[in-house]
Amino acid sequence: MGRAVTRPPGHPPVVLSIAGSDPSGGAGIQADLKTFSALGGYGCAVITALTAQSTRGVSGVFPIPAGFVAEQLDALFADVGIDAVKVGMIANAEIARAVADALRRYAPPVVVLDPVMVATSGDRLLAPDAEDVMRSELLPLADLITPNLDEAAALLGTQRAADADETRAQSLALRAIGARRVLLKGGHLVGPEATDYLVDSDGRVQELTAERIDTANTHGTGCTLSSAVAVLRPGADDWFTAVQEAKAYLTTALRHADELMIGGTGTDYSPYSGHGPVHHFSAMWPRR
Ligand SMILES: Nc1ncnc2c1ncn2[C@@H]1O[C@H](COP(=O)(O)OP(=O)(O)OP(=O)(O)O)[C@@H](O)[C@H]1O
Numbered sequence: 001m002g003r004a005v006t007r008p009p010g011h012p013p014v015v016l017s018i019a020g021s022d023p024s025g026g027a028g029i030q031a032d033l034k035t036f037s038a039l040g041g042y043g044c045a046v047i048t049a050l051t052a053q054s055t056r057g058v059s060g061v062f063p064i065p066a067g068f069v070a071e072q073l074d075a076l077f078a079d080v081g082i083d084a085v086k087v088g089m090i091a092n093a094e095i096a097r098a099v100a101d102a103l104r105r106y107a108p109p110v111v112v113l114d115p116v117m118v119a120t121s122g123d124r125l126l127a128p129d130a131e132d133v134m135r136s137e138l139l140p141l142a143d144l145i146t147p148n149l150d151e152a153a154a155l156l157g158t159q160r161a162a163d164a165d166e167t168r169a170q171s172l173a174l175r176a177i178g179a180r181r182v183l184l185k186g187g188h189l190v191g192p193e194a195t196d197y198l199v200d201s202d203g204r205v206q207e208l209t210a211e212r213i214d215t216a217n218t219h220g221t222g223c224t225l226s227s228a229v230a231v232l233r234p235g236a237d238d239w240f241t242a243v244q245e246a247k248a249y250l251t252t253a254l255r256h257a258d259e260l261m262i263g264g265t266g267t268d269y270s271p272y273s274g275h276g277p278v279h280h281f282s283a284m285w286p287r288r
């Protein structure tokens, strides 16, 4: 167990992201910490890999030695009472084993696993031989996994779901291979709505639907959603409520994404030349 402390009701949750760094600030650790702060939490971060990355794509990955990832986790859990953990990019099999080992030893109360494999740009963020370790060691330790359609297909060893029925079926199949709860994200399906499927621990499937925002600036949506669930779960009554609020936050951040491109003034200003990030802005979340 990590350091045992009981968070008083209403106190800001302390949330740990175990993930890679995205220097462009749209995804990875940077997106996770912005999300934790915007939603009233206190963020900690254990970095698994550095990426050389921009809004145009990933040009390099530098994994941190697995022993040093373990050292960061040991230092943190010995000191800080962690209320929830989000796991993102884990880069390779050795790091996946080190993370699984720490989750088993320190048993944090909430674990959300975003099984990051490939960036939106198509670049690999997980070594192919690490998929087995992700499936056999990390997946059973998570309270919730949040794959996109490609990650679900890879975990199941099957084809990517092509429609709502197949997506729903794959969300259930993921529970059958050992996931406690599944949020299968349908962001890459086409249609006027962005629909995700939440399978709870009793096998019940619930749909979460949001308006599809017309923007090219979707970098970091997956990271933002999983981090939002992790920071919201400790203060929520149940998983469905946490996921529903997290999706509402993400949809708002997507709705504001283009403001980073045009400065909100309608001019042609853009700080980016690629697919820009969603915009985290805590004042747009007045409930916290
Ligand atoms: N244009 C959009 N408008 C509203 N919601 C969206 C849009 N695109 C994706 N989403 C939502 O964003 C979340 C992430 O979904 P997606 O399937 O894109 O995951 P991902 O591939 O892991 O993310 P990323 O696109 O960052 O790689 C889901 O809740 C999805 O429904």
Ligand SMILES: Cc1ncc(COP(=O)(O)O)c(N)n1
Pocket (backbone or CB within 6 Å): 019, 020, 021, 022, 027, 028, 029, 051, 053, 088, 089, 116, 118, 119, 120, 121, 125, 218, 219, 220, 221, 222, 223
């Ligand atoms: C360090 C890091 N972690 C995760 C992602 C996935 O995010 P996305 O799917 O939005 O590219 C990323 N691009 N970089």
